Amino acid sequence: MSHDVPVCKIMMNNARSEPGHVFEALGVTKRFGGVVAVDNVDLRLKTGEVLAVVGDNGAGKSTLIKAITGALSRDEGQLYFDGQAVQIDSPTAAKSAGIETVYQDLALVNELTVTKNIFLGREIVRDDFLGRVFGFLDFRRMDNEVRALFGKLNIRITDIYREAEAFSGGQRQAVALSKTVMFGKRVAILDEPTAALGVRESQMAMDLVTSLKDHGLSVIMITHNMQHVLHYCDRVMVLRLGRHIATRNVSEVDGDSLVALITGANEPQAAQA
Amino acid sequence: MNEQVEQGVPPESQRLSRDALMHQVRQIGQVFLALVAIYAVFYALSEPFRNVNTLFTIMTQASILAILACGTTVVLISGGLDLSVGSIFAVVGVVVGIMLINFELPVWLAIVIGLATGAFCGFLNGMVQVFSGVPAFIVTLGGLTAYKGIAELLGSGQDLSRFPDSFRMLGTGFVMPISIMFASALIIGIFLRMTRLGNHAYAIGGNEEVARLSGVAVARSRVIYYTIGGFMAATAAIVEVSKLNFAQSSRGQSYELFAIAAVVIGGTSLFGGRGGVGKTIIGMMIMQTIIVGLAYLGVGTSVQRIAIGVIIILAVFLDMRNRPKR
Ligand SMILES: Nc1ncnc2c1ncn2[C@@H]1O[C@H](COP(=O)(O)OP(=O)(O)OP(=O)(O)O)[C@@H](O)[C@H]1O
Ligand SMILES: [Mg+2]
Numbered sequence: 157m158s159h160d161v162p163v164c165k166i167m168m169n170n171a172r173s174e175p176g177h178v179f180e181a182l183g184v185t186k187r188f189g190g191v192v193a194v195d196n197v198d199l200r201l202k203t204g205e206v207l208a209v210v211g212d213n214g215a216g217k218s219t220l221i222k223a224i225t226g227a228l229s230r231d232e233g234q235l236y237f238d239g240q241a242v243q244i245d246s247p248t249a250a251k252s253a254g255i256e257t258v259y260q261d262l263a264l265v266n267e268l269t270v271t272k273n274i275f276l277g278r279e280i281v282r283d284d285f286l287g288r289v290f291g292f293l294d295f296r297r298m299d300n301e302v303r304a305l306f307g308k309l310n311i312r313i314t315d316i317y318r319e320a321e322a323f324s325g326g327q328r329q330a331v332a333l334s335k336t337v338m339f340g341k342r343v344a345i346l347d348e349p350t351a352a353l354g355v356r357e358s359q360m361a362m363d364l365v366t367s368l369k370d371h372g373l374s375v376i377m378i379t380h381n382m383q384h385v386l387h388y389c390d391r392v393m394v395l396r397l398g399r400h401i402a403t404r405n406v407s408e409v410d411g412d413s414l415v416a417l418i419t420g421a422n423e424p425q426a427a428q429a
Numbered sequence: 430m431n432e433q434v435e436q437g438v439p440p441e442s443q444r445l446s447r448d449a450l451m452h453q454v455r456q457i458g459q460v461f462l463a464l465v466a467i468y469a470v471f472y473a474l475s476e477p478f479r480n481v482n483t484l485f486t487i488m489t490q491a492s493i494l495a496i497l498a499c500g501t502t503v504v505l506i507s508g509g510l511d512l513s514v515g516s517i518f519a520v521v522g523v524v525v526g527i528m529l530i531n532f533e534l535p536v537w538l539a540i541v542i543g544l545a546t547g548a549f550c551g552f553l554n555g556m557v558q559v560f561s562g563v564p565a566f567i568v569t570l571g572g573l574t575a576y577k578g579i580a581e582l583l584g585s586g587q588d589l590s591r592f593p594d595s596f597r598m599l600g601t602g603f604v605m606p607i608s609i610m611f612a613s614a615l616i617i618g619i620f621l622r623m624t625r626l627g628n629h630a631y632a633i634g635g636n637e638e639v640a641r642l643s644g645v646a647v648a649r650s651r652v653i654y655y656t657i658g659g660f661m662a663a664t665a666a667i668v669e670v671s672k673l674n675f676a677q678s679s680r681g682q683s684y685e686l687f688a689i690a691a692v693v694i695g696g697t698s699l700f701g702g703r704g705g706v707g708k709t710i711i712g713m714m715i716m717q718t719i720i721v722g723l724a725y726l727g728v729g730t731s732v733q734r735i736a737i738g739v740i741i742i743l744a745v746f747l748d749m750r751n752r753p754k755r
Contacts, residue, residue: 227642248644262642267635267702268628276632277644279625291625 184233211395254342263332266321326357471722492606498688500661508634508701513572518681519580521666526589526676551659555652580678590675600672634701
């Protein structure tokens with residue numbers, strides 16, 4: 157597995173920012189001790205597209221996302237916004253750069269209400285002495301903004317005062333996705349937004365993903381659902397064992413060829429890509 | 430509310446949100462009912478319980494530990510643990526005694542120095558944890574013995590007693606201790622419910638990683654929660670020193686355990702993320718009612734301890750059973 161890594165590295169490190177992309181992460185490497193979870197991956201997100209990231213369990217998808225959003229420290233890799241090199245080394249830095257991320261299994265705090273979850277880390281404080289000095293929160297304003305947002309997105313969650321744990325998987329995902337609409341300025345990154353959802357709830361979640369695009373966001377979406385890739389995404393990027401195998405226009409692939417790329421069925425050909 | 434908001438929300442929402450609010454009220458109501466029931470049992474069994482003074486005696490006895498437990502509540506909600514507050518209590522008592530007796534400082538200045546000492550001890554607990562990564566249990570277990578040692582070094586061979594009247598006012602009788610208890614609960618309660626930092630305690634205790642990924646300053650917040658814990662221990666110590674009219678390094682022993690017990694009996698989760706300071710006050714009242722009630726019935730302190738132990742386990746058992754699974 158590792159014999160051709162050095163060659164690969166030299167080749168890939170020359171990756172340069174290209175025009176037409178809102179966000180690029182080039183030469184990203186993340187190691188956990190001896191394990192190279194993400195190996196010299198180049199990710200390029202075109203303005204206004206939905207980019208799927210696919211790969212088997214353990215391929216390094218989540219790790220890649222975490223490494224480019226400041227959730228994990230990178231070993232290597234340079235990030236670009238609109239072709240400009242940017243420094244993103246914390247979740248807060250990613251957010252202020254305009255990236256909103258829904259992490260796999262780490263989207264909501266069960267104990268907090270819907271409103272508090274959506275505004276977590278970005279609470280609105282009261283516009284008076286108590287707010288400015290002691291950080292008193294403006295709950296009324298936050299509640300109203302959440303209601304307005306849910307109305308706009310057609311999210312049928314009625315009780316925003318209830319703790320997140322009281323909701324179904326689909327509702328929780330809707331809350332998490334709505335957060336990206338509320339705060340996302342440029343890029344939304346979604347790690348398996350339909351994982352563990354039923355058919356109808358998946359549909360709901362994917363409609364939300366589509367509406368992200370309508371709200372002017374470019375989207376990176378990790379998924380195991382090839383149907384979703386073919387239906388909702390513009391391009392697809394394939395990872396295998398931490399390596400970037402290929403990126404294709406969705407119009408050029410079908411379910412079978414994607415599976416072949418993911419599993420490495422056409423190994424010799426795929427390895428050159 | 431504007432029209433857009435009305436449209437987005439079906440009519441049943443109003444009812445549902447009231448349900449969520451009622452859920453909170455019901456939770457604290459349950460603990461309060463438990464207190465009333467326990468009180469009623471002793472009322473029936475023991476003559477002195479029928480005197481209203483007994484209620485005030487219980488509240489006064491509960492007050493010092495309850496003040497300390499307000500800080501413990503914040504730390505536990507944030508998913509932390511501070512076993513050293515009993516020793517911080519001892520340090521502050523001795524420090525205030527020295528300031529008043531040896532240095533003859535004005536009362537207000539002695540109090541300020543005492544509070545600052547407690548807050549600093551708590552701050553140190555937080556800093557050591559955050560920067561060493563050593564678990565809270567170990568760091569504050571170390572703090573428990575270390576602060577105890579400091580209290581002994583400072584207080585050894587000294588007679589720290591007979592304080593000025595203006596200082597004695599704080600802990601004498603029942604009006605002041607009970608008022609300070611309620612004031613502490615009110616301030617900490619407002620902090621937890623209404624402020625950004627207070628809300629972050631629930632977030633960090635609920636899921637530290639999600640909080641971090643959401644941009645919450647986890648480490649900094651934690652240090653502040655431990656500082657509050659130390660500050661409340663100091664407040665409690667000052668009230669007790671004033672009440673006893675002497676300061677000794679042996680005071681405060683096991684107070685951290687009684688505080689944790691009260692917090693848990695009140696229904697704040699030992700696992701972080703939920704709870705409140707009102708529940709803690711009721712929890713402390715339950716504990717004191719049982720202690721005083723059993724004493725009136727002629728039951729010895731050993732059996733009292735057994736009873737409290739059983740109640741703590743029962744409280745955690747109920748907490749775990751009521752928790753929705755996810
Ligand atoms: N914190 C960690 N410490 C050590 N190894 C890790 C850590 N996180 C991930 N890994 C390893 O990195 C590799 C990639 O994991 P990752 O979670 O990124 O996969 P994934 O593609 O998201 O898989 P899935 O589809 O199951 O979510 C795996 O081998 C995993 O064991
Ligand atoms: Mg994953």
